[in-house]
Amino acid sequence: MRTHEPYEGSRMTTSYFSDLLVEFLNQQGIDKVAFNPGASFRGVHDSLVHASEAPDIVMACHEEIAVALAHGYHKASGRHMAVFVHANVGLLHASMAIFNAWCDRVSLFVLGGNGPVDAGKRRPWIDWIHTSQNIESVVKDYVKWCDQPIGQRATVESLYRAFKLMNTPLQAPVFVALDFDVQEQELADGVRLLPAAATEPTRLPALGGSELDHLVGRLREARLPVLIVDFSGRDPETVAPLVALADALGLAVVDRGNRMNFPNTHQLNVSNTGLLDSADLVIALEVQDLVGALGSFLPLTDEGLPANGAEVVTLGFNELLTSKWAADYQQFVPVSLAVAADTGQSVSALREVAEDPEGPFVAAEFTERREERVKALSALHTEARAEWARQADEARDREHIQVSTAVQEIHRAVRDEEWVLTNTGSLTIDGWVKKLWPLERPGSYLGLNGGGGLGYGLGASVGAALAHQGDGTLCVDLQADGDFLYTPSALWTLAAYDVPLLVIVMNNRLYLNSTQHAERIADNRDRDTGRAHIATSFYDQPVDFVTLAESYGVHALPRVERIEAVEPTVREAVAHIKEHGKPVLVEILMD
The missing domain is CATH 3.40.50.1220 (TPP-binding domain)
Structure with a gap:
């Protein structure tokens, strides 16, 4: 999937350093880059758009989403989606998602713009507030390596070092700042790429x-x-x-x-x-x-x-x-x-x-x-799995939909598909998935966010589904509602690139973990636990996820409020994805 075609009327008669950066991405097999556009990497952006051969651009509406896209993409495929972030402001937005990837031990190639370090080349106001000394200090404590190189040769060396280090065990994100002025310079004589194999990771020996x-x-x-x-x-x-x-x-x-x-x-x-x-x-x-x-x-x-x-x-x-x-x-x-x-x-x-x-x-x-x-x-093993199934069956008789039965019914709807769980939303949902779903195929379950940071699920699931786009895999995001509301604009990327993802919003209208902590502390202090939902819930102002999805152009089915409607609704959603190759959202209201 190309996001653009080279502009035939554009004659790239001059080679700029940013063109060499794109050649580096091609050389290292990076087929996609994610970013929210920013002027501090406008040189690279121009090279990506006009190159005859370049990675596909995946535009996101927030840097946290862009990083999560690359996070999920790598977990699903083992391939890298490079991420560009806009100067210090973009890096600050991206920092939470980078921390998630650090804790999840996922290698991410994050490149950030930076205003001209040479103050004489800065435009008034904007280049000054978007230029930072030691810009990497924002994330240096939770990336494997980082650098702020100045000059073309130094930048080339940093790119190769970063790529090699991020893939050498233990894997983790890296960050390299790209000077605004250096990107836009004409390529200097003698500056060229190193051999592709220079980034081969250092290997550890086997136990012996x-x-x-x-x-x-x-x-x-x-x-x-x-x-x-x-x-x-x-x-x-x-x-x-x-x-x-x-x-x-x-x-x-x-x-x-x-x-x-x-x-x-x-x-x-x-x-x-x-x-x-x-x-x-x-x-x-x-x-x-x-x-x-x-x-x-x-x-x-x-x-x-x-x-x-x-x-x-x-x-x-x-x-x-x-x-x-x-x-x-x-x-x-x-x-x-x-x-x-x-x-x-x-x-x-x-x-x-x-x-x-x-x-x-x-x-x-x-x-x-x-x-x-x-x-x-x-x-x-047999006794435990039978008991978990019994507990889920028993919960079917409750007035409101329980997580265990919802998880059970969703699996019944997708069990005949080649599915991948891109995200399981919360520890509660994740726990029941592991008890009730058959997790047997390598790569069929991608895990949680790593750092406990909300805002991961939807972006990472879009990235994982992009990795599987066109191969017939059904990618399923069991999406917690609170996590969803951190990055709802990921729906734009989902719709814009026709990513065939099944998003199932498990909506309990709560930040459940915070509610549980509120109940616990109130109980310990002999206070009213019935007030635990205050400022931990959406009861008084519920979110309509169906309408929200439709506003971004994502097909959504009517909200599910009865357990017997879960399986047929999910089956309908799967059929739509298989017929149209486009995303679908299902909202399930539950306790």
Whole structure:
């Protein structure tokens, strides 16, 4: 999809530095750029519009949406959508979305305009307020690397360094400021691109040597080894080998679910079940919040270690990237072994040993213990999923639509499609999705926002759906109403580019988390919990999401207020998307 055609009457007889920037994007395989237009990168904008070959432009109405577009696009496809932001004002608008991507460990290529650093070249007023010294300081504490290069050669080097670093584990956003004047200069003699391969990321080795031997020995001896996964599914290629490893060793799997890491319908997936308090070995694979993960099934000491003395081994990249400003690195846990290694290769190394017909895991003692363990875990898994389905069925009889039953009915409407959940809106919605939907295909579930920042869902879902545009995938955004209202103008981008996304607004007319906190504090203080909805709800001035969507040119169906209408309405929406290739919004009113 091209957003423009080169203007044939334009003869680009002179090559400007901004033209070279566009060539860099082409060289690195970037097929889309997102931005809200701003004069501080007008040179690059002109080059994008007039180049015979350039990434497609995706215009957004706010920088927070532009960054979220790239965030969702990368999670859905593994490809990069570059983002341009307008000087300091655009970077400030974008900062929340960049923080989300930082916490979500997503690599984003963010380029910002900046007024001329050479004060003699500034226009009165506007260039002065849009020029900043150390402009990158706005986001420097939650990007992997940032720079404000001055001059053409320095800018070229910064672009290559940024692209390489953002893709080197642990992945995260980068930011490079582009001087207004430098962009518009004629290309200087001798300034050229480096080889494309210069941005190849530095690789980590696989688990090996004494560390591999130690882990193999402990896996052979353990009575109940537990594998915790969290971000490994960033690379969909890790899912199948991980399943094979768990099967070979009979591992209990706890999926923290920041990506689709391990099928939730697999008999060894015992996430959210508890009853693993006899675990004696825990392997945490790319787990961000280790204390929260361990505490979900084990009593812990004050240090965050299992009270039963279980050995904890961490494997992944987390300790390779920490912020001095944000505490997203979570509580420190003094584990017995921490290994920085390539996740996919390490899983393969362990799997090779586990499946070796002459290896350490063929002994009868281990085989018998494994079979007993698999039988017990399978029963636990089956019982838990049956109970969750029973709870959802029971909630159908309530007066108002419950999240659990809505999630169940939505799945019934889309289960025959090749669907991808681009966003699940809130912890409540997300929790029921993981209990009731079969999350089995790599890449079918993209996770939440990372940083807990509202305003992510709609923009990220548009980006994810752009990544799947034309491939027949049904992209579904289970959209919380409060998050939606941060960035409603993302509907413009959704409609303008005919993005085939199913937006389902799960509208409880509340900031539920804030309401729950208000109830909790009032209860603790022996006050009226019935006033918890004040300034946490939309009860007195509800939003009509159907009319809002239609005002942006997005097809919307009548609001759903009865549980029996959920499935047929969603089916109608799916049929419209498949017939017209355009977005549809469904609003469900619920408790």
